[in-house]
Amino acid sequence: MPRLPATPASKLRCLALAFVCLVSACAGLPSRTVTPYSPAVTASPATELGKLTAAFYEQRDGVSGARVMPQGALALDARIALIRHAQASLDLQYYLLGNDQTGKLILRELRDAARRGVRVRLLLDDFYTVKLDPMLLGLAAYPNVEIRLFNPFVTGRDHTATRWLSFAGEFSRLNHRMHNKLFVADGAVAIVGGRNLADEYFLRSAGANFIDLDMLAAGPVVTELETIFDNYWNSEVVYPLHDIVPSSETPEALRTRFDALTSEAQAPRLEPPPESDMFGDPPVSTAIAQGKLELIPTHANAVADSPSKALRVEGDDLPQHRPPTVAERMRALFDLAKSDINIITPYFIPGDAGMDHIARLRARGIRITVATNSLADTDEPLVNINYNSFRVEMLRMGVTLYEVSSEQIKRSLNLRKVFRQSRGRLHAKLALIDREWALVGSLNFDPRSAYINTELGVRFEGYEVAHRLLDAFQVDNVESVYEVRLKPGTDQIQWVTTDGENIVLNEEPDANALVRLKLLLFSWFVPSDLL
Structure with a gap:
């Protein structure tokens, strides 16, 4: 098939595309703000969640507690309940946070926790953050909140198409993503598994939903998970949000916009969960309210890839060169x-x-x-x-x-x-x-x-x-x-x-x-x- 003749308009589009590709390829990461090492808060019986799980931290046999959570509604109820009952810290590390009802609900609940004085650390992979910058900047404008991005995009952040251009320009770096999913409250209770923070992972999407699984855990394994979180949070491949997304707006303006974007009109409160899960256990929200969070004793160990896995030198695959x-x-x-x-x-x-x-x-x-x-x-x-x-x-x-x-x-x-x-x-x-x-x-x-x-x-x-x-x-x-x-x-x-x-x-x-x-x-x- 013969090529169509190039028109002035098509030439202009090609030049514009070439320019964007060139800019994307040449745009390097900014200087990373050096911050003091930030450690996790350890579990303490002084907090409500620490008191409920104290038995697993007081034992010397290394036994943790676990709960299997295959049902989406109950897995989301568990996260909201932990946010609402947290008194010291919330550490969240996720591959994807949806620009939908679930993502906005989580962000609003984190804001409310920060207002109570809870330290909130939110670590997101930067691949799926298109259109999220206004909400992230707004949440970060509240006291007690810090947000960081893993291996971030520097240019073309506002649109999927321009991000793909950036991706092509810096493929060797941006192809490496943080796929981890981790949620820790007060250093005492953690949630791990396959779920991201979006509608389809909790059976809330009209189009397609996922069969998924989370595990809730307490005890020594949570201490291991917090160490993993700290390793990522303080890693050289993680950047403070404001290094990547600077803003000239006042904190008050950022917070006002955040409140509008995450209002109950945008993300309604959850409906009450089922009275029990498939195993006959009550929702986590009910268990905490009753002061009795029953977990299955288990020996558990957490493992994670090094955050610097994303910086491996091509061909350097010998085991002695990396964990x-x-x-x-x-x-x-x-x-x-x-x-x-x-x-x-x-x-x-x-x-x-x-x-x-x-x-x-x-x-x-x-x-x-x-x-x-x-x-x-x-x-x-x-x-x-x-x-x-x-x-x-x-x-x-x-x-x-x-x-x-x-x-x-x-x-x-x-x-x-x-x-x-x-x-x-x-x-x-x-x-x-x-x-x-x-x-x-x-x-x-x-x-x-x-x-x-x-x-x-x-x-x-x-x-x-x-x-x-x-x-x-x-x-x-x-x-x-x-x-x-x-x-x-x-x-x-x-x-x-x-x-x-x-x-x-x-x-x-x-x-x-x-x-x-x-x-x-x-x-x-x-x-x-x-x-």
Whole structure:
């Protein structure tokens, strides 16, 4: 097809685009304000939350307490309750804060806590902060609040398109993101898991919602998590908000705008949560009000990638040059398995090294089950295309594969009530080993989590915690998904429903041929190690 002749207007647009790219490529990070080292507040029985969890800090056996939180409404209730009852400090570290009802509600509650005298530290990855600067500046204008950004964008902050130009101009730096999710109140109670702070992670979106998981914890593991937070907060790759987003407005003007953007008209108060969760326990807000926060005793340990993982020199991958990553620690834990491994993850790309690892585990007789998103329901289709290339070999090895499907969710009476008309997608990230311990956190099972992004995880050990996780994800009674199998005697993949009807499909369910073709073409140009 011949090229269209260049018009003066099109030439001007090209020049403008080239100029923006040049500016983006040349814009470096500003000087980082050097601030005194800021440590976490330690748990104390002088605070309400410290008093409720004191037993886990007074013991000498290293036992922590945990609560499994698979239900979105109760996970959001827990966060709001902890903010409202905090008396000393709130430390939040997140990959994504939504410019929606949930994100605005969280910010408003943090403001109210700061007004009570609570120290608020909010650390955000800067990738998804488009349009958030006015609210962040407004919150930071309140006493007792400090906000910092991980590996920030310097130019083009106001629009997604200009951020992508900046991303292209500084790809080697901006491609590294902080994927951690951590919430700590008064140094006494923490929440870790897969959820970001946005509507779709708490079943509040009309379009699509996530099946996700959080763990609430107290005791020695929270002390470890606070150390991790401090390492990031004081890291050289983290910048104070005002270094990146200077403002000439008065604090009063910033606060007034913040109050308008996060008012109850913009983000209504939460409706009362269910009276109990799926395990029969009351909401965290109710438990705190009753002065009795019951947690499951567990041995737990927190691990996280070094924040300087984002600054690794290309090719410098020798273990002696850097601390072990969360992904490497996870693979080492898999080698300790004696009977079975259950992996639940939205994105699964084992890669050649992962396939070799699976082969070694299967050779020892370890049963491996993987649950991930189907092509039709993933929010990252290119990841799914790469996962697809490993399915046949995994099935030959005897790996059990399940794929989550909105169409199957709609066939389940209970889940249909939860998701209503929205699509349902898997976002939880956990591995269950020998039904005795679990690794829960932000880590996806793909190259981006292993080599590019920073991640955080907590290992929980104990029968009761492990079996609540098994129950939460119906590991022993799988429904509302497809089981992926090989057609007997062939390498052809089939999808079998798990709702008791055992319907067999011979083509990728719920995804049309045009979608599959487009994704296949795109997959030729996007290296799997960037996914």
